[in-house]
Amino acid sequence: MSSSPRTCTLLPAPGSPPGRNAQSLSKKAARSQGARRTGGARAPLPRAGRQCKIGGLSPQGCPRIPADRRAAAVDFPGGRMADTSESGPDTDRRPVNEQRRRRIEKIAELKALGIAAYPDRFPRTHTLAEAAALPESAQGLALAGRLTLRRRFGKLTFAHIQDQDKAFQIALERDKVATASLAGKDAYAVFQHLIDLGDFIGCEGDLMRTKTGELTLSVKRFTLLAKSLRPLPEKWHGLRDLELCYRQRYLDLIMNADTRARFALRRRVIAAFRETLDREGFVEVTTPTLVPTASGALATPFVTHHQALDMPAYLRIAPETYLKRLIVGGYDKVYEFAQSFRNEGMDPSHLQEFALLEYYCAFWNYEDNMRFTEKLLAAVIAAAAGSPVVRFQGREIDFTPPWPRIAFRDALTQYAGVAPEDFPTVESLRAEVKKRAPDVEGIEHMGRGSLLDQLYKKCARPQMLGPAFLVGHPIELSPLARRSDADPQLTDRFQVLAGGREIVNAYSELVAPIEQRERFEEQAALRREGDAEAMAAEDDYLLCMEYGMPPTSGWGLGLERFLCLLADRENLRDVVFFPFMRPQSDGGGAADAGAADDTGAPQAPEGA
């Protein structure tokens, strides 16, 4: 590959690139010169040398890009991007870098060679995982993926392409490779100079094995499937910046295998739940996310406005009362993966939007439910994680049934060292809680139930590795749960504890409408001043109950929390593709100055 034959005569010699005689200039001066060049002129084209080089390889001579086209290449959006005052077809306001500009130029150069940057399809014969399972004699494969690594050796290049489930090595040899319109050196030069890491390509060829024994596609023909304009993150470290991982999850997914594994786990867990519940005769249903009143839990809802009805509307905080309406409607066993929303504080263990898996089974009580829960979770964990033993925060949690049961009161006694019966009055209990958990705010306003709950959350729960069933919750904590026949102060309720967290909350449902009405009223008196909206919803639900609800046990699991346990993660955002983020002002640009002042001007959304 000597350089002289393919250097176009109208171009400067390779040794003296135009506009780059910067050695005599300071770094800064050189930079500003570069900026001026990109900002304005289409004059001496520093890139033309490369354009010609590709063309120059052609046996037909030098089919270099015609002057008008070449100008177009530079006048393309990327060529103008440096000048932010101009609003071209490209509305991206982020600071433009040289690499992006160059890639946009490449689109035009490819076009001049008859290669489309964004063709409409590519018929592949195998996924990469399928290809990896083929014998090395396999021929006539067509594979597709994103180019993620490239190792060039002169006339031979190894590269990796990556699809949903697998990365696979390809090899291109200069004298054997082609595109639809070019062959040999020309095609190879296209791959070397106009195809970038991040591009999607399709590759046709035969399998072979390299000297090191790796199954590899020997590429006879490649096709550009999509041009990428931005460089991929660092190939070795991947994307580390947490904020970028959340905001640009696609990059996290491209670069970080553990992220892909985490979301694959999510997929398997959901599939395993569906499979198991379906097999047990549960019916998957969909109930409303947009509701006239938020009920089913004590939480602040997101409020919106229903235009046509001119009334407030809410995003559900739980599917519970709708699923119970279906039980009244005659369903025996229902479940829903319910995307739910709670407008409350953000921290690593709370999301505003999260997935709640709930099921309800008629004619079961909470004991039936506990037996089923052991089976269900053990099956799901084994199917999704491969073993009933989960490693979490350096400890092992074995979900093999049966799991121990521990009474709420005993948990307090054993783990917090407080026996509730020793504090018969609210005042004495309050004093004790103050002593044990001095950092809790609002103790003065808490009733007995909340005080016990605080004690449990602060002093007992963190130490309970589990899995275990926590039973015998005080009635004050469970307005929708059935009162225990044995002890009227308790409910027929259980939680599953694992890793110091509550994974599942379930109970024998309260199905007696008159008692339910009383319990709601107690709650309202205890908690807030019973606003009209909340009462209306409860009325509607009570109406439903009055038609008769069979004995029923219901069950709820926070999917993200469960996934965190299985994925050994602390932050729920790690198991959600796109956690909610405050829009980022575009960082520095002129447009930003306006948005940053105290007028509270509208920000990024316009551009986004």
Next chain:
RNA sequence: GGGGGCAUAGCUCAGCUGGUAGAGCAGCGCCCUUUUAAGGCGAAGGUCGGAGGUUCGAAUCCUCCUGCCCUCACCA
């Protein structure tokens, strides 16, 4: 909302008690037919998150703002 931390090239990171910014990867030019983060040579690439202030001089010190992470409080 309170407290603590972080923000430097597209990415991953250095940058000392203030003296005007550096590496690796990616990109660009060149060499290279069996690599696995290939290697080698060369040249580039930066409003040091933003705005003020202190100073002869600020990535570095101070104040405010923005975003993110952790933590406490509330709810799952």
